[in-house]
Each structure stands twice: as C-alpha cells, then as structure tokens.
Amino acid sequence: MYAQMIKSEKSNETPEELAAFQARIDRGERIEPKEWMPEGYRKTLIRQIGQHAHSEIVGQLPEGNWVTRAPTLERKAILLAKVQDEAGHGLYLYSACETLGVSRDELFEKLHSGAMKYSSIFNYPTLTWADMGAVGWLVDGAAIMNQVPLQRTSYGPYARAMIRICKEESFHQRQGYSVMMKMAQGTEAQKAMAQDALNRFWYPALMMFGPSDAESVHSEQNMAWKIKINSNDELRQRFVNETVPQAHYLGLTVPDENLKFNEETGNWDFSQPDWTEFFEVLKGNGPCNEERLGARRKAWDDGEWFRDGLSAYAEKSAARRAAVAAE
Amino acid sequence: MSKKEWPLWEIFIRGQHGLNHRHVGSLHAPDAEMAINHARDVYTRRKEGVSIWVVPSSEITASSPSDKGPLFDPAESKVYRHPTFFDIPDEVGHM
Ligand SMILES: [Fe+2]
Ligand SMILES: [Fe+2]
Numbered sequence: 001m002y003a004q005m006i007k008s009e010k011s012n013e014t015p016e017e018l019a020a021f022q023a024r025i026d027r028g029e030r031i032e033p034k035e036w037m038p039e040g041y042r043k044t045l046i047r048q049i050g051q052h053a054h055s056e057i058v059g060q061l062p063e064g065n066w067v068t069r070a071p072t073l074e075r076k077a078i079l080l081a082k083v084q085d086e087a088g089h090g091l092y093l094y095s096a097c098e099t100l101g102v103s104r105d106e107l108f109e110k111l112h113s114g115a116m117k118y119s120s121i122f123n124y125p126t127l128t129w130a131d132m133g134a135v136g137w138l139v140d141g142a143a144i145m146n147q148v149p150l151q152r153t154s155y156g157p158y159a160r161a162m163i164r165i166c167k168e169e170s171f172h173q174r175q176g177y178s179v180m181m182k183m184a185q186g187t188e189a190q191k192a193m194a195q196d197a198l199n200r201f202w203y204p205a206l207m208m209f210g211p212s213d214a215e216s217v218h219s220e221q222n223m224a225w226k227i228k229i230n231s232n233d234e235l236r237q238r239f240v241n242e243t244v245p246q247a248h249y250l251g252l253t254v255p256d257e258n259l260k261f262n263e264e265t266g267n268w269d270f271s272q273p274d275w276t277e278f279f280e281v282l283k284g285n286g287p288c289n290e291e292r293l294g295a296r297r298k299a300w301d302d303g304e305w306f307r308d309g310l311s312a313y314a315e316k317s318a319a320r321r322a323a324v325a326a327e
Numbered sequence: 328m329s330k331k332e333w334p335l336w337e338i339f340i341r342g343q344h345g346l347n348h349r350h351v352g353s354l355h356a357p358d359a360e361m362a363i364n365h366a367r368d369v370y371t372r373r374k375e376g377v378s379i380w381v382v383p384s385s386e387i388t389a390s391s392p393s394d395k396g397p398l399f400d401p402a403e404s405k406v407y408r409h410p411t412f413f414d415i416p417d418e419v420g421h422m
Binding site: 164310 | 331333335352353357358361368389392
C-alpha cells in the first residue's frame with residue numbers, strides 16, 4: 001500500500017495505562033493530538049502517515065513524466081489536475097503527521113536521506129501514454145481499497161485527512177480507466193500499448209498491499225490500535241475481484257495464467273507477485289529508485305534559495321509593519 | 328537543507344452557502360499572504376469556498392483534553408434546553 005510493512009513500536013507505559021487507552025479505541029473513540037497516547041502508538045503513526053505522505057509526493061513523478069507529452073490539451077489539463085491533487089494529499093498527510101510532534105522539514109529530511117520509505121509502486125517507470133491509464137486505474141484503484149477503510153482509523157487527524165483524500169481519489173481512478181478505454185478501443189497498436197501497460201503494472205499493483213501479514217505481530221498490534229483495518233490479503237483479494245471484470249470489459253487479458261473464478265468462494269483465484277522483487281525494490285534496487293529520490297532531492301535543494309527568499313521577505317515586511325506601528 | 332522552517336497556519340474556509348468559516352486543516356507558509364495563496368491551492372481546488380481566513384497556529388489557544396469533564400459535563404443534565412423536552416398536545420398544532 002502507500003504505507004507498506006509498518007512495524008509497530010513498543011511502548012513503555014504501564015499495563016493499566018495501555019488497557020485504558022485500548023478501551024477508548026475499542027469504544028470507537030477518536031484519539032486527538034493533545035491527548036495521552038502510548039509512545040508506540042505515536043511512533044508507529046509517524047512512520048505510517050509519513051510513509052503515506054511521501055508516497056503521495058513521490059507518486060507525482062511517474063505521472064509528471066507525461067504531463068508535457070499528453071496526447072491532447074484536455075488530457076494534459078486532467079493529468080495536471082490529478083498530479084496537483086496528489087501534492088494536496090501529501091500536504092494533508094504531512095499536516096496530520098505534524099500533530100504527532102514531528103516537523104514537515106524533518107520528514108522531508110528523512111525521505112531524502114532514505115531513512116523513511118515510500119510505496120514500492122513508484123519505483124517502476126512509466127514508458128508510454130497507456131501507463132497513465134494503468135496507473136490511474138490500478139495504482140489509484142489499489143490505493144482506494146486501502147484508504148476507504150482508513151477513514152475510520154482511530155487517530156482523528158489521520159482519519160480526517162483520509163476523508164478528504166477519498167473524496168478526490170475516485171476522479172483519479174476514473175480518469176485512468178477512461179484513458180484505458182480510449183486506448184483499448186483504438187487501433188491495434190494502441191490496444192497493444194494498453195495491454196502492455198496492464199502487463200507491466202498488474203503485479204507491482206498487487207505488491208502495493210504488501211506480503212501476507214496473516215501471522216505478523218506488527219499487524220496484529222496495528223489492527224488493535226485501529227491504524228490498520230484489514231489484512232493485506234483481504235484487501236488484495238478485494239482489489240482483484242473488482243479489477244478483473246474491469247479488465248475484461250476493456251477486452252484486455254490479466255497477465256496471470258492461474259486467474260480463475262472460484263465458484264465456491266466467490267473470489268477470483270490469482271497468482272502471487274514475485275515477493276523477492278518486492279523486497280529488492282524496497283531495499284532500493286527497483287528500476288527507478290535512484291531517479292525518484294534524485295528528483296526529490298534536487299527539487300528540494302534547488303528550491304532552497306526561493307524558500308529562503310520568501311522567508312526573508314516575510315521577515316522584512318513584518319519588521320516594516322512593526323516600525324510603522326511604533327511611530 | 329534550509330534551516331528556517333516556514334511557520335504553520337490554520338485555515339478556515341467559508342463555503343458557497345453562507346455558512347460560517349470552517350476549519351479545514353493547516354499548512355506552512357512564510358507569511359499571511361502566501362498562506363492564503365497556498366490555502367487556495369490546497370483547500371479550494373473544487374470550488375469549496377468563497378472566503379479564506381488564515382491564522383498562525385501559534386495564536387490558537389485550545390482547551391485542554393483533561394478539562395473535558397468540567398467544561399462539557401454540566402450541559403448533560405440540562406435536557407430541557409432542547410425543544411423536544413416539552414410535550415405539546417397535537418391539538419395545539421405545529422409549534
Ligand atoms: Fe493520492
Ligand atoms: Fe490518487
């Protein structure tokens with residue numbers, strides 16, 4: 001997902017304190033910034049929300065790659081609006097994260113140094129225009145699967161950020177699917193591009209949910225805290241069930257020989273992605289890790305003089321106002 | 328890395344239908360004018376508002392979570408403040 005494999009942190013509080021906190025969560029209460037919370041809850045949330053925010057920001061890059069080469073002015077405007085939304089999502093999430101006592105610049109610093117991660121999916125390249133279709137349809141589609149339940153997460157600012165984000169995501173997925181429809185109904189060459197995009201993005205999209213966490217202690221703790229709502233396998237299955245008929249409608253083939261509807265379970269049975277590849281990408285060895293982080297660092301460093309200029313201007317005009325007021 | 332972090336601002340937006348300004352979130356900006364510009368981009372991309380207020384977060388004074396009881400519990404026993412507390416016979420008509 002946008003936040004993958006979140007380890008839960010240990011807490012040093014007394015069993016009584018922890019039990020009282022857990023009872024609040026079990027009653028469905030929202031935890032708000034200034035309220036007491038276990039250190040482990042706070043730290044785990046910083047990691048999860050921070051990683052989610054970084055994913056939104058880095059996620060702009062593979063799509064930004066096509067803004068100047070969109071096939072029509074309308075598609076260009078739509079893609080630009082979509083990418084701009086992702087910047088907004090990043091900002092909502094950084095704000096939510098800051099309420100836990102970490103600053104946005106510190107989070108940036110950790111992203112740029114590699115101390116914090118972002119979703120594995122954004123380390124894959126976007127090679128053709130059809131990839132803009134596949135990304136909106138599959139990547140935003142997978143994100144929605146995870147973000148909709150998170151609107152009910154226990155931490156108030158996180159839940160509220162999710163509600164805003166979910167309102168905007170549906171546009172993202174639909175614009176992607178509409179690109180796919182156009183390509184799939186186009187010439188043979190265009191249809192082949194659409195198929196190729198699906199072939200390349202199918203398994204990386206399945207990886208977004210993370211490896212099976214059925215037996216993970218971390219996910220058990222995170223679920224008890226309601227900062228994780230569903231298991232990875234559960235969400236992946238939901239995603240497959242929803243996406244396969246959409247692929248069939250396009251007349252495209254899901255690149256999985258084992259894909260089969262299971263009458264008994266009502267689910268589509270499917271093959272697992274290559275988890276070795278997933279761990280390699282997480283470690284930094286994906287096709288675009290260096291390029292993505294490089295682009296982020298460059299944007300931050302090249303923007304420094306501008307940020308400083310605005311700060312200097314703000315200080316000067318504040319001083320001027322103070323002088324006028326003193327007269 | 329720039330050593331100076333932009334301060335945090337709380338953003339309030341008034342929607343189209345004449346309701347109060349509502350808190351929508353926060354953002355970083357070097358000054359009030361830029362905060363309004365950023366708020367326009369971050370919080371009104373879909374015509375969510377017709378007016379923006381920005382307030383430095385450091386200027387907000389919040390009630391403390393531990394005061395929840397003393398502040399809000401007294402209202403609990405005063406159900407007569409709601410119109411439904413009073414039974415008015417149907418014959419009287421709408422009131
Ligand atoms: Fe997003
Ligand atoms: Fe999105």
